Amino acid sequence: MSEKHNQASRIITFPSIHDALKAEKHCRKAGFKVKLIPVPRHISSNCGMALECLNRDIEEIMRGIRHAELVIDSLHSY
Amino acid sequence: MRTGKHKTVYFDNAASSWPKPERVYRAMDACMRNAGGNPGRSGHRLSLQAARIIFETRESLAELFGVADSSRIILTSNATESLNLAIKGILKTGDHVITTGFEHNSVMRPLRFLEKESKLSLSCIGPSHKEPLDLPLLEKAITAKTKLIVSMHGSNVSGDIFPIAQIAGIAKRHGIVFLVDASQTAGSLPIDLTKLGVDLCAFTGHKALLGPQGTGGLYIREGIVLRALKQGGTGSRSESEEHPEFLPDKYESGTPNTVGIAGLGAGVKYILSTGVRNIGEKKAWLRAYLIKKLQDIDGMRIYGNPASAGLAVVSFTVPEVNSSTIARNLSDKYSIMTRPGLHCAPLAHRTIRTFPEGTLRISLGIFNTTREINYFIRCLKNTIKQAE
Ligand SMILES: Cc1ncc(COP(=O)(O)O)c(C=O)c1O
Numbered sequence: 001m002s003e004k005h006n007q008a009s010r011i012i013t014f015p016s017i018h019d020a021l022k023a024e025k026h027c028r029k030a031g032f033k034v035k036l037i038p039v040p041r042h043i044s045s046n047c048g049m050a051l052e053c054l055n056r057d058i059e060e061i062m063r064g065i066r067h068a069e070l071v072i073d074s075l076h077s078y
Numbered sequence: 079m080r081t082g083k084h085k086t087v088y089f090d091n092a093a094s095s096w097p098k099p100e101r102v103y104r105a106m107d108a109c110m111r112n113a114g115g116n117p118g119r120s121g122h123r124l125s126l127q128a129a130r131i132i133f134e135t136r137e138s139l140a141e142l143f144g145v146a147d148s149s150r151i152i153l154t155s156n157a158t159e160s161l162n163l164a165i166k167g168i169l170k171t172g173d174h175v176i177t178t179g180f181e182h183n184s185v186m187r188p189l190r191f192l193e194k195e196s197k198l199s200l201s202c203i204g205p206s207h208k209e210p211l212d213l214p215l216l217e218k219a220i221t222a223k224t225k226l227i228v229s230m231h232g233s234n235v236s237g238d239i240f241p242i243a244q245i246a247g248i249a250k251r252h253g254i255v256f257l258v259d260a261s262q263t264a265g266s267l268p269i270d271l272t273k274l275g276v277d278l279c280a281f282t283g284h285k286a287l288l289g290p291q292g293t294g295g296l297y298i299r300e301g302i303v304l305r306a307l308k309q310g311g312t313g314s315r316s317e318s319e320e321h322p323e324f325l326p327d328k329y330e331s332g333t334p335n336t337v338g339i340a341g342l343g344a345g346v347k348y349i350l351s352t353g354v355r356n357i358g359e360k361k362a363w364l365r366a367y368l369i370k371k372l373q374d375i376d377g378m379r380i381y382g383n384p385a386s387a388g389l390a391v392v393s394f395t396v397p398e399v400n401s402s403t404i405a406r407n408l409s410d411k412y413s414i415m416t417r418p419g420l421h422c423a424p425l426a427h428r429t430i431r432t433f434p435e436g437t438l439r440i441s442l443g444i445f446n447t448t449r450e451i452n453y454f455i456r457c458l459k460n461t462i463k464q465a466e
Contacts, residue, residue: 071324
């Protein structure tokens with residue numbers, strides 16, 4: 001992701017790696033640019049991987065996640 | 079494959095399928111070389127790679143079984159573990175359980191174990207005149223205490239197929255949990271767990287799903303809560319000393335058999351791309367061919383209902399010749415692998431009245447051919463003639 005570690009990205013955390021991979025698959029299918037990254041240390045989390053998304057996509061991504069009834073933990077700014 | 083004089087003919091696919099599709103071997107090799115991290119635990123590339131393999135396998139299994147939420151598929155080390163998790167996880171002291179007269183020891187032993195500890199009472203329902211399970215009798219056996227019905231989907235002894243859709247209907251009407259043992263049918267017959275309305279379904283990875291040994295799983299319908307068999311590391315909620323309650327982590331702890339799961343995923347993908355219906359049809363055709371050839375042999379007694387739809391699992395006896403003698407001769411002299419005896423299912427053999435001698439079992443896989451069946455029939459006839 002070009003906006004790596006940049007204000008323009010948002011981080012979604014998940015209870016489990018399964019949920020993280022599920023969300024990644026879902027977002028990629030929908031055409032969003034996302035990347036699984038190790039959870040940044042300042043964000044406390046459950047599962048070791050988080051999904052990095054572009055800020056401009058986040059609303060649509062969250063809507064998609066709700067619609068597909070995917071499980072997430074929380075949403076963070078970088 | 080050749081060993082010595084003869085090409086190996088493998089007719090023991092109900093015990094474990096062999097050979098596997100080429101991609102199964104390749105997936106396992108690649109997993110070990112390129113995805114050697116601990117799945118999802120560490121966050122680095124090799125750890126993520128391993129987690130992806132497990133995720134993809136789970137998604138493929140969910141697709142095969144008509145399950146929308148793949149987190150409801152718990153990966154285990156075999157059907158035996160799945161059945162123990164289901165049975166011990168759902169039952170409480172005083173419960174009544176109904177099962178069939180054909181169950182494998184991986185169902186019967188956990189049940190008998192709990193029965194011996196006076197934790198449950200058990201009813202085994204035998205066959206009717208025509209069917210492997212007397213459904214009206216099963217429904218009559220239900221009491222206020224009945225918590226669980228366990229039935230296999232297909233018999234590993236006779237190849238008979240059990241009416242799981244009807245049993246699911248009965249269970250639902252009475253508010254009873256229904257557990258299916260699909261060890262012999264998963265990968266051989268289409269199974270839509272959502273449509274069937276099954277609550278729990280145990281399967282093994284190394285038979286018709288074409289994966290390696292040491293893999294299996296349990297489907298748990300949403301709303302069904304089990305007591306987990308074990309607690310431990312999951313890579314999730316690492317700050318907590320309490321085991322997480324969400325799936326799949328609740329029922330999966332400890333580093334899994336990632337290499338095996340990679341192979342299982344490749345096996346399931348092979349089935350999805352070939353089509354489980356096509357596989358089932360090919361096996362049904364081979365079964366019919368085998369039965370027709372066997373029926374030509376004098377004194378041959380075939381168990382199960384040869385005329386009805388069945389799995390490519392055929393059990394038979396011939397008068398005066400012991401099944402283990404035949405099996406040994408077939409293996410030693412002709413390199414044909416079959417399985418004699420009781421097939422880990424003494425109850426089933428009691429039900430079909432072949433206990434304790436058992437039967438000789440031929441179980442065909444997708445890679446078997448009619449040519450192999452012809453060869454087997456010739457060798458079987460020779461063996462019988464020599465024994466007489
Ligand atoms: C009907 C049935 N149930 C359960 C099992 C147990 O499978 P596994 O040995 O993989 O646990 C088998 C096969 O051995 C079987 O045929």
